[in-house]
Amino acid sequence: xAPLDSNVLKxxxxxxxxxxxxxxxxxxxxxxxxxxxxVNNDAFYRVSDFLETKHFFEPIHQTIYETAxxxxxxxxxxxxxxxxTFLPAETDIGGMTVAxxxxxxAAEATTIINAADYGRTIYELSLRRxxxxxxxxxxxxxxxxxxxxxxxxxxEDAERRLYELAEAGRYxxxxxxxxxxMKVALDMAANAYQRDGKLSGIATGLRDLDVKMGxxxxxxxxxxxxxxxMGKTALATNIAYNIxxxxxxETQADGTTKAVNGxxxxxxxxxxxxxxxxxRILAEQTxxxxxxxxxxxxxxxxxxxxxxxxxxxxxxxxxxxxxxxxSISQLTARARRLKRQKGxxxxxxxxxxxxxxxxxxxxxxxxxxxEITTSLKALAKExxxxxxxxxxxxxxxxxxxxxxxxxxxxxxxxxxxxxxDVVVFVYREEYYLQNKEPRPGTPEHEKWQTEMDLAHGKxxxxxxxxxxxxxxxxxxHFEGQFTRFSDLAHDGHLPERx
Numbered sequence: 001x002a003p004l005d006s007n008v009l010k011x012x013x014x015x016x017x018x019x020x021x022x023x024x025x026x027x028x029x030x031x032x033x034x035x036x037x038x039v040n041n042d043a044f045y046r047v048s049d050f051l052e053t054k055h056f057f058e059p060i061h062q063t064i065y066e067t068a069x070x071x072x073x074x075x076x077x078x079x080x081x082x083x084x085t086f087l088p089a090e091t092d093i094g095g096m097t098v099a100x101x102x103x104x105x106a107a108e109a110t111t112i113i114n115a116a117d118y119g120r121t122i123y124e125l126s127l128r129r130x131x132x133x134x135x136x137x138x139x140x141x142x143x144x145x146x147x148x149x150x151x152x153x154x155x156e157d158a159e160r161r162l163y164e165l166a167e168a169g170r171y172x173x174x175x176x177x178x179x180x181x182m183k184v185a186l187d188m189a190a191n192a193y194q195r196d197g198k199l200s201g202i203a204t205g206l207r208d209l210d211v212k213m214g215x216x217x218x219x220x221x222x223x224x225x226x227x228x229x230m231g232k233t234a235l236a237t238n239i240a241y242n243i244x245x246x247x248x249x250e251t252q253a254d255g256t257t258k259a260v261n262g263x264x265x266x267x268x269x270x271x272x273x274x275x276x277x278x279x280r281i282l283a284e285q286t287x288x289x290x291x292x293x294x295x296x297x298x299x300x301x302x303x304x305x306x307x308x309x310x311x312x313x314x315x316x317x318x319x320x321x322x323x324x325x326x327s328i329s330q331l332t333a334r335a336r337r338l339k340r341q342k343g344x345x346x347x348x349x350x351x352x353x354x355x356x357x358x359x360x361x362x363x364x365x366x367x368x369x370x371e372i373t374t375s376l377k378a379l380a381k382e383x384x385x386x387x388x389x390x391x392x393x394x395x396x397x398x399x400x401x402x403x404x405x406x407x408x409x410x411x412x413x414x415x416x417x418x419x420x421d422v423v424v425f426v427y428r429e430e431y432y433l434q435n436k437e438p439r440p441g442t443p444e445h446e447k448w449q450t451e452m453d454l455a456h457g458k459x460x461x462x463x464x465x466x467x468x469x470x471x472x473x474x475x476x477h478f479e480g481q482f483t484r485f486s487d488l489a490h491d492g493h494l495p496e497r498x
Contacts, residue, residue: 205242
């Protein structure tokens with residue numbers, strides 16, 4: 001069949017009359033798909049999973065596809081005979097009536113086997129047209145942008161539109177055979193067997209926590225919550241350092257690099273600067289208090305120790321974004337960019353309550369947090385990486401005698417509890433006991449001192465929710481002056497006493 005005449009004006013390519021290009025399209029592919037559908041309606045189900053009306057270039061083809069789809073979905077037959085009654089009879093299509101054009105589509109149709117391939121061609125050409133529109137908008141806005149529209153805002157908007165297009169430009173969804181899912185599960189088991197610690201997920205570097213959780217699982221949203229002063233950020237930086245330090249990559253057949261152990265970490269620090277975060281990690285690893293490092297009260301040997309650790313830390317695949325007031329759409333775009341440019345295996349977000357929704361400032365904070373947690377979970381699935389998001393707890397914890405946190409203590413807890421695959425609380429009894437010291441010399445003080453000795457240097461990590469594992473409590477060792485968490489030495493692990 002001869003393709004439709006697009007009636008595109010073509011001018012001679014000279015300075016006075018520049019040439020104009022028509023948008024990418026393939027009329028023959030569109031005719032072939034429509035013809036296949038009219039001959040065998042099953043062809044519609046081969047393409048309808050990814051091909052929409054808007055993807056057709058020719059308006060009459062959009063109308064035919066939309067009308068045929070409507071008939072087929074309600075169980076009716078879409079043929080040239082049934083279809084022509086729903087289309088304007090007076091329409092002229094290259095000198096043919098609607099009835100003649102439909103009959104010709106059916107007469108010269110491709111086989112149903114090729115329908116999906118032609119459908120993908122139409123789809124990809126539509127994506128190219130969308131790319132052209134985005135590019136044209138970028139140029140026009142850059143030329144005519146209002147004074148109060150910053151270039152950075154345009155960059156963020158263009159990135160958002162491009163990534164939305166990239167996400168929409170996938171036709172690999174839908175059902176898959178269960179055997180494929182079983183193969184993925186077997187691969188996961190094999191990787192766990194080969195990985196250090198025999199874990200299915202990425203090791204946090206904290207032995208007892210890894211045993212309880214099996215490591216950090218890909219596509220999981222893990223919420224790490226606690227009251228101020230409990231050490232949420234310290235635990236997050238400890239885990240980030242451990243993962244980055246253990247990183248070992250392996251080049252795949254397609255040229256990409258896959259983490260065999262550890263991982264590349266992206267840390268969104270909405271509260272602390274990158275320099276503060278680096279100082280914390282230095283303190284954790286050198287055993288020199290961060291306050292001492294900041295005020296310069298260190299010896300020559302301590303300085304040499306800091307310098308040596310700095311050289312090691314500079315090589316870590318740990319990337320920090322210290323932007324304050326980040327919106328969830330900006331965070332998502334930056335995470336995707338890092339994944340594409342450097343690779344990405346774990347995302348840390350410190351913390352949820354400092355993020356903003358993608359829209360205008362909302363008075364309904366619960367609704368905004370719902371959007372944030374839903375987007376973080378979607379990002380974890382899309383990039384296939386664990387996302388660890390820190391969260392504040394409400395003050396109602398302080399009103400109870402037992403101040404161990406519960407799921408109901410999460411601020412704006414509904415969406416956080418629902419979207420999270422794992423919820424972990426950090427609790428330190430020592431923090432609360434310090435503020436309740438009785439007068440020295442009294443019996444109460446002796447009892448308090450005994451409790452302090454038992455609680456000193458200990459932290460509890462309470463797993464309040466875990467979709468694919470048990471809940472419970474893991475005890476860790478905590479050194480406050482270095483903001484360092486480590487494995488707690490149990491009696492069974494202690495070396496033999498002399």
